[in-house]
Amino acid sequence: MDINYTPEERAFRDEVRGFLNDKLPADISRKVKEHKRLGKEDTIRWQKILNEQGWLALHWPKEHGGTGWSPIQKHIFEEECAEAGAPTVLPFGVNMVAPVIIKFGTQEQKDHYLPRILRSDDWWCQGYSEPGAGSDLAGLKTRAVRDGDHYIVNGQKTWTTLGQHANMIFCLVRTDPDAKKQEGISFLLIDMEKSEGITVRPLITLDGEHEVNEVFFDDVKVPVENLVGEENKGWTCAKYLLTFERTGIAGVGSSKAALAHLKQVAREQQVNGKPLIEEPHFRARLADVEMELMSLEMTNLRTVAAAEAGGVPGAESSFLKIMGTELRQEITDLFRRAAGPHALPFLPEELEGDFEGPYVGPEFAASVASRYFNFRKLSIFGGSNEIQKNIISKMILGL
Amino acid sequence: MDFKLNDEQRMLEETVGRLVRDTYTFDARNKILESEQGFSADMWNQFAELGLLGVPFSEEAGGFNGGGPELMVVAEGFGRGLVVEPYLATVVLSGTLIDKLGNDAQKEQWVAAIIGGETRFALAAYEPQGRYDHTVVDTSAKKDGDGYVLSGEKAVVLHGDSADQLVVIARTAGSAGDRDGLSAFIVPADADGVTRKGYATIDGLRAAEITLSNVKVGGDALLGEEGKAIDALEATLDLGLITLCAEAAGAMEVACDQTLDYIKERQQFGVPIGKFQALQHRMVEMRMELEKVRSITMLAACSLDAPADLRKKRISAAKAQVGKSGRKVAEEAIQLFGGMGMMEETPVSHYAKRIVMIDHWFGDREYHLGILETLIDVDDHAA
Numbered sequence: 001m002d003i004n005y006t007p008e009e010r011a012f013r014d015e016v017r018g019f020l021n022d023k024l025p026a027d028i029s030r031k032v033k034e035h036k037r038l039g040k041e042d043t044i045r046w047q048k049i050l051n052e053q054g055w056l057a058l059h060w061p062k063e064h065g066g067t068g069w070s071p072i073q074k075h076i077f078e079e080e081c082a083e084a085g086a087p088t089v090l091p092f093g094v095n096m097v098a099p100v101i102i103k104f105g106t107q108e109q110k111d112h113y114l115p116r117i118l119r120s121d122d123w124w125c126q127g128y129s130e131p132g133a134g135s136d137l138a139g140l141k142t143r144a145v146r147d148g149d150h151y152i153v154n155g156q157k158t159w160t161t162l163g164q165h166a167n168m169i170f171c172l173v174r175t176d177p178d179a180k181k182q183e184g185i186s187f188l189l190i191d192m193e194k195s196e197g198i199t200v201r202p203l204i205t206l207d208g209e210h211e212v213n214e215v216f217f218d219d220v221k222v223p224v225e226n227l228v229g230e231e232n233k234g235w236t237c238a239k240y241l242l243t244f245e246r247t248g249i250a251g252v253g254s255s256k257a258a259l260a261h262l263k264q265v266a267r268e269q270q271v272n273g274k275p276l277i278e279e280p281h282f283r284a285r286l287a288d289v290e291m292e293l294m295s296l297e298m299t300n301l302r303t304v305a306a307a308e309a310g311g312v313p314g315a316e317s318s319f320l321k322i323m324g325t326e327l328r329q330e331i332t333d334l335f336r337r338a339a340g341p342h343a344l345p346f347l348p349e350e351l352e353g354d355f356e357g358p359y360v361g362p363e364f365a366a367s368v369a370s371r372y373f374n375f376r377k378l379s380i381f382g383g384s385n386e387i388q389k390n391i392i393s394k395m396i397l398g399l
Numbered sequence: 400m401d402f403k404l405n406d407e408q409r410m411l412e413e414t415v416g417r418l419v420r421d422t423y424t425f426d427a428r429n430k431i432l433e434s435e436q437g438f439s440a441d442m443w444n445q446f447a448e449l450g451l452l453g454v455p456f457s458e459e460a461g462g463f464n465g466g467g468p469e470l471m472v473v474a475e476g477f478g479r480g481l482v483v484e485p486y487l488a489t490v491v492l493s494g495t496l497i498d499k500l501g502n503d504a505q506k507e508q509w510v511a512a513i514i515g516g517e518t519r520f521a522l523a524a525y526e527p528q529g530r531y532d533h534t535v536v537d538t539s540a541k542k543d544g545d546g547y548v549l550s551g552e553k554a555v556v557l558h559g560d561s562a563d564q565l566v567v568i569a570r571t572a573g574s575a576g577d578r579d580g581l582s583a584f585i586v587p588a589d590a591d592g593v594t595r596k597g598y599a600t601i602d603g604l605r606a607a608e609i610t611l612s613n614v615k616v617g618g619d620a621l622l623g624e625e626g627k628a629i630d631a632l633e634a635t636l637d638l639g640l641i642t643l644c645a646e647a648a649g650a651m652e653v654a655c656d657q658t659l660d661y662i663k664e665r666q667q668f669g670v671p672i673g674k675f676q677a678l679q680h681r682m683v684e685m686r687m688e689l690e691k692v693r694s695i696t697m698l699a700a701c702s703l704d705a706p707a708d709l710r711k712k713r714i715s716a717a718k719a720q721v722g723k724s725g726r727k728v729a730e731e732a733i734q735l736f737g738g739m740g741m742m743e744e745t746p747v748s749h750y751a752k753r754i755v756m757i758d759h760w761f762g763d764r765e766y767h768l769g770i771l772e773t774l775i776d777v778d779d780h781a782a
Binding site: 001002003004005006009072263277283284286287288290291292294295296298299301302304305306309319322323386389390392393396397398399 | 400401402403404405408468659662663673674676679680682683684686687690691692693694695697698700701702713716719720723768769771772775776
């Protein structure tokens with residue numbers, strides 16, 4: 001038993017650090033670290049830099065232009081990126097639709113889409129949830145009817161993250177309404193720019209941000225060659241995607257960065273003439289978070305090491321999702337408290353990267369309340385934490 | 400990075416596992432609890448024969464040369480069986496302190512006697528006013544010719560009631576709370592002036608309140624340099640904490656398993672109660688807390704060679720996590736068992752008691768979070 005990285009793993013970490021040091025644009029990492037809004041251009045600029053290095057497609061096999069990295073290498077990379085303030089890679093193309101195309105797609109689909117994803121030519125979004133199909137995803141109703149060389153798609157998707165920027169959407173659609181729930185679903189790729197009949201409408205979340213959308217399909221013609229896998233076998237693709245290895249699901253790197261920032265803030269903020277970090281209640285909660293983070297990090301590393309040894313993470317991903325999201329939410333709660341009354345002023349312009357001040361309160365306080373509310377999403381999306389508990393009940397408890 | 404046990408560790412795990420499975424049944428344990436000593440001398444001899452009493456000692460001394468992970472493996476196994484023998488008191492707390500501080504003659508005499516199972520020890524460190532703080536020592540050791548005279552009171556001394564020998568922490572200089580001036584002495588438990596009030600603890604162990612009044616010991620009773628015991632004492636207590644955390648992990652695992660079996664079996668409303676989502680989610684939460692404790696115990700067990708501040712930070716974090724997660728697992732186990740969880744005849748109730756009360760040995764959640772608070776700026780990169 002040895003919790004330290006091997007010399008090879010340390011050398012790899014140094015290589016990643018060197019790259020981030022040289023290539024991560026300072027203006028972008030500043031926005032990430034200070035919780036400013038990131039634009040589409042920021043994300044694409046960073047993805048192009050990663051791709052130039054050959055480090056964008058973390059989970060793809062080498063033959064398709066992926067890194068071919070081991071689970072530990074991926075873990076190290078994600079940790080270092082979080083610490084350096086690198087933006088999150090948009091997952092929908094590179095980490096979600098691409099693995100499905102690699103696994104189930106035709107050669108033509110691979111040849112067409114994979115290079116475009118690597119070059120960030122397409123901005124993908126995900127068409128899964130519907131107003132009536134959230135946790136019960138297989139209850140989806142968006143209909144695709146075969147008409148010669150096309151499917152005609154009608155229906156509505158919702159919670160479509162960053163769909164306002166997207167030109168491509170991958171959708172689960174119902175192709176056989178008479179089959180059992182999961183058995184009549186297909187996986188379709190839809191061009192949002194070229195297709196007629198698609199409407200994207202913003203959904204404004206409780207923090208005032210435009211992050212998610214609803215997408216309406218009105219007699220949208222989709223060529224049959226955009227079907228991935230077999231017709232009515234889309235649920236297999238969806239399940240593959242949902243269980244697809246997600247080393248970063250615990251968010252340890254971002255929690256560590258956030259906690260370090262929180263401590264910094266708590267040293268600077270004064271309460272009764274003393275630093276907030278010396279205030280007993282706040283300090284006790286900080287220590288509790290630190291303890292939980294240590295436990296989470298080791299649990300994550302155990303899972304990564306098991307994957308390295310060839311294990312397939314099953315219920316562990318669900319454990320990590322629950323623990324990780326609860327901790328990230330707890331940290332945003334502490335940030336909100338650290339700001340005191342200055343968590344109240346709601347000035348969205350202060351979150352723009354080019355805002356030059358003056359800030360109403362301390363600079364860090366500008367984003368804390370909205371981030372706290374925004375982060376409520378963590379325990380809801382990607383399979384709500386309650387659904388994760390159902391999965392664990394079934395998978396390892398046999399209940 | 401590697402979380403697998405090596406061959407020797409696996410062998411240890413199997414040895415302890417087999418012993419506990421085959422001989423440490425619930426009924427056998429109940430008989431041991433009812434015995435006068437509160438533990439089984441026969442079991443102790445088996446520990447000796449299997450080499451378990453030598454785990455943390457060097458090979459030259461006849462030991463296994465084990466470190467944190469080896470102790471963790473043994474203690475987890477003991478935790479699964481709620482083993483009540485004085486392993487922690489004798490081997491981990493007293494034995495390793497003698498090994499760290501003692502001269503060759505002392506080590507030759509006492510470490511060998513511990514490994515062979517001939518002598519049982521208790522560490523008399525904490526005092527009534529000090530709660531969990533091992534520096535709050537008023538017990539005095541005054542120079543007397545070549546030897547010392549010891550006077551003072553020691554509280555809740557684990558297995559102090561049955562020990563043959565005591566390792567007494569006494570003050571040769573300074574005052575309560577000082578780190579300097581603490582010395583360790585070996586005192587025969589039947590020495591003149593030692594009175595012991597022994598009792599059972601609610602988690603199945605035994606302990607004693609010990610009074611020392613003008614207890615005379617020779618100069619050869621002193622372990623190490625006079626007044627300089629603190630670093631070795633803290634390193635020893637850290638080993639004790641790792642042992643307790645691992646024991647908690649083992650006991651929590653069994654509590655989870657027994658609870659899972661029960662909710663699959665117990666029928667209400669015509670179905671096993673494990674069909675109810677409210678109970679399923681609680682069961683999942685129990686398992687999640689167990690995983691956290693396992694993880695952070697590994698971190699603690701692998702940190703003995705880390706710089707002192709980092710080692711303390713991780714070990715206190717582990718003990719605090721055990722306090723928090725252990726309570727949750729124990730309370731939920733009783734809750735999911737319903738009325739049966741309240742019964743003495745139900746094994747899980749004994750696990751619950753041990754898991755909860757581990758928090759009261761050598762510092763509870765608040766105490767160790769307090770230590771963690773003082774170390775909050777110590778950089779912790781796990782790898």
